[in-house]
Amino acid sequence: MVSVCAGGSPIFCSGAVVSLGLRATPALNLEIAMDHISQTEALYQHAKRRIPGGTQLLSKRPEMFAPDVWPAYYREARGCEVWDLDGRHYFDMTHNGVGSCLLGYADPDVTRAVTDRIQRGSMCTLNSPEEVKLADALCEIHPWAEQVRFARCGGEACAVAVRIARATTDRSVVAICGYHGWQDWYLAANLGAEDALRGHLLPGLAPLGVPRELRGTALTFTYGDRAGFEAILAEQGDRLAAVIMEPCRYRDPEPGYLDYIRDRAHQHGALLIFDEITIGWRLCHGGSHLRLGVAPDMAVFAKALGNGHPIGAVIGTKQAMDGAQNSFISSTYWTEGVGPTAALATIQKLKKENVTAHVARIGTLMQEAWRAVGKKHRLPVKVGEGYPCLAHFAFDHEQANALKTAFTTRMLRHGFLAGTAIYPTLAHTESIVAQYAEALDTVFAELASALDQGRVADLLEGPPAHQGFKRLL
Ligand SMILES: Cc1ncc(COP(=O)(O)O)c(C=O)c1O
Numbered sequence: 001m002v003s004v005c006a007g008g009s010p011i012f013c014s015g016a017v018v019s020l021g022l023r024a025t026p027a028l029n030l031e032i033a034m035d036h037i038s039q040t041e042a043l044y045q046h047a048k049r050r051i052p053g054g055t056q057l058l059s060k061r062p063e064m065f066a067p068d069v070w071p072a073y074y075r076e077a078r079g080c081e082v083w084d085l086d087g088r089h090y091f092d093m094t095h096n097g098v099g100s101c102l103l104g105y106a107d108p109d110v111t112r113a114v115t116d117r118i119q120r121g122s123m124c125t126l127n128s129p130e131e132v133k134l135a136d137a138l139c140e141i142h143p144w145a146e147q148v149r150f151a152r153c154g155g156e157a158c159a160v161a162v163r164i165a166r167a168t169t170d171r172s173v174v175a176i177c178g179y180h181g182w183q184d185w186y187l188a189a190n191l192g193a194e195d196a197l198r199g200h201l202l203p204g205l206a207p208l209g210v211p212r213e214l215r216g217t218a219l220t221f222t223y224g225d226r227a228g229f230e231a232i233l234a235e236q237g238d239r240l241a242a243v244i245m246e247p248c249r250y251r252d253p254e255p256g257y258l259d260y261i262r263d264r265a266h267q268h269g270a271l272l273i274f275d276e277i278t279i280g281w282r283l284c285h286g287g288s289h290l291r292l293g294v295a296p297d298m299a300v301f302a303k304a305l306g307n308g309h310p311i312g313a314v315i316g317t318k319q320a321m322d323g324a325q326n327s328f329i330s331s332t333y334w335t336e337g338v339g340p341t342a343a344l345a346t347i348q349k350l351k352k353e354n355v356t357a358h359v360a361r362i363g364t365l366m367q368e369a370w371r372a373v374g375k376k377h378r379l380p381v382k383v384g385e386g387y388p389c390l391a392h393f394a395f396d397h398e399q400a401n402a403l404k405t406a407f408t409t410r411m412l413r414h415g416f417l418a419g420t421a422i423y424p425t426l427a428h429t430e431s432i433v434a435q436y437a438e439a440l441d442t443v444f445a446e447l448a449s450a451l452d453q454g455r456v457a458d459l460l461e462g463p464p465a466h467q468g469f470k471r472l473l
Pocket of ligand 1: 153154155156158178179180181182246275276277278302303
C-alpha cells in the first residue's frame, strides 16, 4: 500500500490510483492530435540539415526521447511548465533542462537579479564584482576550499580543473570515473580501448577529432571497483595528476570508499577532483561531498548553480589551485556578470526554500507512483532504489526501449514531458505529481495490454528512441 498525499488527499490506495480534487492551474491538453506535422517538428526537420547533430546537446535531441514525436522546441518555460511552438502545454517530468533548473524555469527571484544586472550592463572592460562575492560564498559553504576559478559550462569547468591539476602536479595522466564533458582530455579515454567510456553515462562517445597522441593520458575506472583503481595506480601512479569522479550519483558509496580514493591518490602525489555538476545542490546545500564527509582537493559546479544561466565554478585548496597561477586559463565571457549574479540569487533561494527537502519529497512521490502503478498493471517496472532527487525507473524487459518510447509518446498526449527519469525542482508540486499519476495509470494500462498481446511495436508512432550517441543524417 502506498500512501502519498497531495494537499491531504491520498493519491494511491492499495495500489489503485484515485482521482484528486487538486489541480494545477492550466488544464491538461489531453489527447492532442499529433498526426499532422507541427511547427515544432517542421523546425527540427530544418535544423537537422542546418545544424550538424540537430541540437547543441545530445540529451536535447528529440531522438533521445521519441523520434518524430518529441517536441524539439519551446516557446515559453516557467516553473515546470513548458509551451511548445504550437502552443501545446506540458508539465516537465524529465530532467528539467538537463538538471540546470533546480528552482524551476524562469525563477522570479533569479530573473529579477539577472535583469537588474543586465540593465546596469552585464559586460564591461572592468570586472563584475559578483564573481568575488560568489567565490566567497562558495568558500563559506565549503570551508575546506580557499580559492575559486569560474567558467560558464560544466564540461568546460571540468577541463579547467584538470588543467589546473596537471599544472600543479606537472603530470599528465588523469584517472576518470563517470561523465565529465565532451573535451579532448576526457574523450582521450576512448583512444585507448574501443569504448573505455562505455558505462560512464553515455555509450558510444566517438574520439574522432581527438589527437591520437593523447592516448594513455586518460584512464577509466568503475565506481566502487578498488581493484580497477589499484591497477591504474600500479601502472601510472607516478604519472597521475588527478583522479576525477562524482562523489556519488544515485546512492551513497560504501563506507570509506571516498576516503580510500583520496588517500590512495595522495599517496601517489595526485589530486582528487569531485565533479558536483549534476548531484551538487540537490542532495544537500552545496556539494554532495559535504554530506558524505570527504573533502577533495578541488570540486566542480555548473548546471544548477546558475538555475538556467551559464556559470561553472572550480573550487579548491590554495595548494591544489597553485597551477592556475602559472597556466594560461582565460576567456572573455568568463567575466560577464549574469552568471555569478544568477548563482548568488540561486544559492540564496536554494537555502531559504530548503530545496533539497522539497525535491526529495517530490522524487519519493514519483518513485512510489512508478512502483504502485507498475504493480497494479503487472508491468515489468524496476524503480531505482537511489536518491529521490534523481529518481528513475526502467522497464525490465527485452522490449524495454520500445516500451520506453511508447511510454513517452503516450504521456505527451496527456500533456507530460516524460521519460524514465525525473530531476524534480522546487516548481513541482504534489498536485502535479497526482495528475501525472493519473496519466501514468492510463498509459501503463495501455503498455501492459500491448505487452500481453505481443503488440508493443504497434504503440510506436515513430522509430524507437536512440540509446546513445550516433550520427543523425
Ligand atoms: C557529472 C557531469 N559532469 C559534467 C557534465 C558536463 O556539463 P555540461 O553539459 O554543462 O558541459 C555533466 C553533464 O551532464 C555531468 O552530468
